[in-house]
Amino acid sequence: MGVGEGLGEGAGTGIGEGIGKGLGRGLGQGLGLGTGKGLGRGIGEGIGQGFGLGTGSGTGEGEGEGRGEGRGKGDGGPLASLFWLLILLFLAWPIASCIAWLYVFLIPFSVCIKPLTDVCAAILKLVQLPLLCATNLMAQTPLF
Template identity: 40%
Template sequence: MGSGDGSGAASGGEGPTGSGGTLWRVIWLVLLLLAAIWVAGFCAWWYIMLIPFTVCFQPLAAVTDILLRGSQLTYFCTKNMMDANTFGEAWANAGATVPPTVLVIQS
């Protein structure tokens, strides 16, 4: 038998998880399956249709930005489900909850 004096803190995730438990994971899963997939699909379709017109009509970029965030709704729900966040915690982190990207643009 071993003994140790570790702190008990685990390492290996991106950060701390939320204060919700299994019930919140189920709530996020239901929200993902019943609403987020459909909203994201709707937003993605409109985003694809409108993005070419932002070259000619710059104010349309505000609309396409909202549609892009809508199409990322499935990521938002899944991230909060995996972190077991409550709705309050999810809302507080909503601005920073975007999918990771590897695109690097150098000018």
């Protein structure tokens, strides 16, 4: 293989792969952690590895911000938890127990019959009804 072919193949493969990996790693570190320091390092490493020059170097700075909203526990109190427990015991478990077999029976056929996919998704929500009740019970979510 000639020098031109080797450089062309190495650069073509290396640039695409190196920049992709470097940007992915750098952006993941930069955006995921709220700091841009990983961005320059990731691009530099990616380009350097892509060209076969070893590890590149780069710098970058950034700041991250975050906001959050949420509801605290205890909104509904113990009375709400009692209602969720009763719903769990007398509605959610019996419904889920009766319908689970249908989900297990239909799910393999949903691969061949596409409309069954939506039916199985609806049945799965009913099967997961005890999970919803238990989550609301523990969070003391009010019923209304």
